[in-house]
Amino acid sequence: MFDDQCVFCQIAQNKISAQKIMENEDLFAINDISPKTPIHILIIPKTHIPSINDLKTDNQTLIGKLFTAAREISKQKKLSEGYRLVINTGPHAGQTVHHLHLHLLGGQQMESMV
Ligand code: AMP
Numbered sequence: 001m002f003d004d005q006c007v008f009c010q011i012a013q014n015k016i017s018a019q020k021i022m023e024n025e026d027l028f029a030i031n032d033i034s035p036k037t038p039i040h041i042l043i044i045p046k047t048h049i050p051s052i053n054d055l056k057t058d059n060q061t062l063i064g065k066l067f068t069a070a071r072e073i074s075k076q077k078k079l080s081e082g083y084r085l086v087i088n089t090g091p092h093a094g095q096t097v098h099h100l101h102l103h104l105l106g107g108q109q110m111e112s113m114v
């Protein structure tokens with residue numbers, strides 16, 4: 001379930017301290033250490049899945065829970081004007097932490113990327 005070399009696994013196990021905005025048995029959410037927007041939160045499954053490419057059929061419910069958590073956090077943070085959800089996968093997308101995570105970005109007007 002955990003990878004000892006992985007920073008998000010260490011946070012999941014409270015080996016590195018981080019203020020958790022939300023936590024349940026499946027996932028947790030933290031502020032990004034290097035925020036790109038006024039609100040930049042990472043929603044992270046507790047189990048170590050390196051990327052979207054490593055998802056198994058069994059993980060489908062978990063992925064749904066990440067998006068449900070994003071919706072709940074958006075309400076908590078009063079992002080009624082909108083927000084962006086991003087999952088970087090692989091080097092071309094700039095993935096730097098190889099433990100699946102959903103970025104929730106908001107708090108400012110953003111240009112469309114697609
Ligand atoms: P990605 O490029 O999608 O892999 O995003 C990884 C994100 O994790 C980056 O936005 C980093 O700023 C963030 N990050 C890395 N280490 C930490 C940490 N210890 N606590 C919070 N955010 C982190």
Ligand code: ZN
Binds near residue numbers: 003006
């Ligand atoms: Zn991990």
